[in-house]
Amino acid sequence: MTRTTKNLPNPVISTSSTAVMRWLTGLAMVAITATLAIVLTGVSSALPQLLPNYESWLSEAYSSIPQFLRWLGGETAEAQFFKTELGGLGMLLGGWVAHRAWKRGRRWAGFPISYGTGLWPWIVGSALLGLLLSDLVWGWTSVVTGTAQPTFVPFVSVPPAIVLVYGAGWSVAVTGAVLGAALTTPIALLAVNFVCHPLGLPAVTGSVTGMWGGALIAFLLARRLPWMQPPGGDFSPDTPETTGQQSAPAGTSTAPSQHGPGWVVRRVLADFTEAPFHGNEIAAIGLIAGTVLSYVLNRLTPVYGSGLLPAVLTAQVLTATLGVLLYHRRWVEAGSYPTFVPVVSVAPATVLTYGPTVQAIVVGAVLGAIAGPPLAAQLSKRLPPDFHPFIGNVLSMTICTLTIIPQLSILPGFTAAT
Template identity: 65%
Template sequence: MLTTTRRATKPAGALGRWLTGAALFGVTAGLALLLARVTGSLPHVLPGYDEWQEQAYRRIPQFLRWVLGDTTEAQFYKSALGGLGLLAGGWIAHVAWKRRRRWAGFPVSGNTGLWPWVTAAALLGLLLSNIAWGWTLPASGSWQPTFVAFVSVPPMVVLTYGAGWRVAVTGAVLGAALTTPVALLLVNFVCVPLGLPAVVGSVTAMWVSALVAFPLCRRLPWLPEPVPPPASAGTTPRQGPVWVVRRVLADFSEAPFHGNEIASLGLLAGTVLTYLLNPLTPVYGSGLLPALLTAQVLAATVGVLVYRRQWARHGWYPTFVPVVSVAPAVVLTYGPTWPAVLSGAVLGALAAPPLAAFASRRMPLGVHPCAGNTFAMTVCTATLVPLLDIVL
C-alpha cells in the first residue's frame, strides 16, 4: 500500500512542477507583451542608450552610472537601476542569511558567507577595467566588453582564497589586467570579423584568463591557502512548484555569484523600471527586453525542470548557463520572434547545463570550477547560434 502511494505521488508531483513551469512562462510572456505595448505611450525620462554611451566618460556621475550598468551586462541588460537592485537585493539576502531568516532564499554566494568580499572584488575589478580600458569605447564607437571583470576572475579568486583586502584587490587587478584585454581582443578581432555574437568573445575571455590567473595566484606570496569548500546548506528542500519558481528566479543572479531570489528580483525590477522610463535604454537600446526576458525565463524553467534530479543529487547545478548566453544571444541575433525565443531557450537549456557540469569537473587543479561554466557558454553559443541560421 505504501509503495502504491509513493508511486502515485511521483507523477502528481512532476505534473505540478511542469504545470508551474508552463504557468511561469505563460505569465512572463503575457507581461512581456503588455510591457512592449504600454511603453510606446510613456515619456522617455532616461536618456537612450546611444546618448548614455556618448556621455559615459565625460563626467564622474555619468561614468559611475555607466559602471553600475556594467553589473548587469552578463544578463545583457545594461541597466544602472538593475545594478542597484541586484546589489541591494544581494545585501538584503546576505543579512537575512546571517540572521538565519527563513525568507532569505537560496544562500547568497553559494553558502560561503563571502558575499561582501565577492562584491567588493567584482566592483573594484569593474572600476579598474573601465578606467584602464574605457578609452576603447569612444575610440571604436561601438560596444566593448568592459564588464567581464565583474563576473569572472575577481569573484572567483575570493571564493577560492577567502576574505580580505589582499585577496579582493589581487582578484580585481587580475580581472582588469587579464580578462578585459583578452575579451577586447576576441570580440573585436575574432567575433566581429567572423560574425559571431560578442558574448562568445566575452565568455571565452573569462575561462582563458582564469586558466592564466589561478596558476599565477599560487605563486603570489601574499595570498593565503585556498579555503575549504563551503558547508552544505542543509537538507535538500522539497522540490515542489514553489521551489521551481524560486530556482528559476535565482538563476538570474547566478552569473554575478549571487544565486538568490531576492537579488534576482532587485535586478529584474530595476531593469523593467529602466525600460518603462525609456525602452531604448536597456539591452543596448534595442527595445528587445520583453523578448529577452521571455527567452531567459523559458531557458531557466526548462533547465530547472529537466535537470531537477541533478539539483537534488549535487545540491547545485549550472542551469543558469543558457540564461546568460545562448537564449539572449539568439534573440539579439534573430530578433523578437517566437521561433527565436523558443528555439534559443530550449536548445540552450538542454545542451548547456550538462556541458558546463562536465567541464567544471575537469578544470585544472586550483582553477575555480566556474571557468567550466563559461567554457560551456563559449561552445554552446558559438555552435547553436550559427546553427539556428538554417531554420530561423
C-alpha cells in the first residue's frame, strides 16, 4: 500500500513542475528573440537594399495603382507597428492556411482562426474593403501632409467586429466596411493630427482612439439598420466565439496541465495576430517571417523606416510572454484573456518614443503586460451585449499609452528619440 502511494504522481508537484516549465520556456523565447535581434541589427548594414526605403515608399504610395496596392498591403500589418507589405501578405496567407486546416479538422491548424467561428473569409473581406475605402476617401491626407496617416484603422476595428457580431453575408460585410471607413478613420485623423502631434503623444494613442470612438458610434447605428440582425436575434458576450477572444483548439484541454511549454510558444505567437481578429500562430509566423524578410531586404522599410524592428520585436515577444505567463490562470478559467493588448500598443510605442535601449524595451514591455490585459478585460465586461468587446481592448490601449509612456520621461535613461 505504501509503495503504491509513492508511485502515484503528485498532482501538486506536476502542476508546479508544469508552471516552472512554462516560465523557463518563456525565458528561452525572450532570450532567443533578443539574441537574434542583436545579430540582425549587427549585420543589417551589410545586407543589400533590395526594397525601396520607407520614405520613397510613402512618397510614391498614391502615384500609381501598383504602388497604391503595395501601400494597402503594408497597412494590413500596421497595427503591429510593422508596416510592411511582406508581413501583411504573410499574415493573410498564413491565415488562409490556418482556415483551410481548421475546416478540415487538422490538429496542426493551431488555435481556431477567428475564434472558431468560420467567419475568417468574411472578416478579411470586410476588413480589406474597409481599408480600401479608407484610403480612397482619406488618402489625400497623406499626400497633403507628406506623412503617413492612420488610414489603416478600419482593418483592425469596426468591419471585422461587425462581422463577428452580426455574422456572414454581403450586407453585413459591406455595412461594416462603410461604417469603418466613415467613422474610425476621421476620428483617428483628428486625434493624431490635432492632439497627439501637438502634445508629443504617441500616434498609436490617436489611432486606437479612432477605433473605439468609431466603434461606439458604428454599433449604435447598426442597431437601427433593418438589415442588421444578430444571428438568432441575440448576442451573448460570454463565449470566446462571440467575444472575439481566443478559444482553445479543437481537441485541446484547457486544464492547467495541458498548458505546458508548447502552449506558451503558440499562445505568444498567436497574440501577434489578435488585433486583426485572427488569433492564430500560423498567421503569426507568416506575419513575422514576412516582416523580417522585409527588414533583411532593407532595414529602413519596416516600422516606418526607423530601423527599429529588432528592438520592437524583442519588446513585443517580452510583453506577450509576460502577459501569457502572468495571466495564465485567466486563460485556464475563461479560455481567453486579452494578453495581446500591450503587443500592439505600449511595448512597441515605448521603443519608438525612447529608442532601442534596454530600459525602453524592458520597462515598456513589463508595464504594458501588467496593466493592459486586466484593464481591457474589465472595460470589455461593461459594454452592452451587442457591442463587440474589442472596444474595451482598444480603449485600454489608449489609457495605457497615455498614462505609461509620457510618465517614463521622468525616469533616468528615458530621453525621447529625435
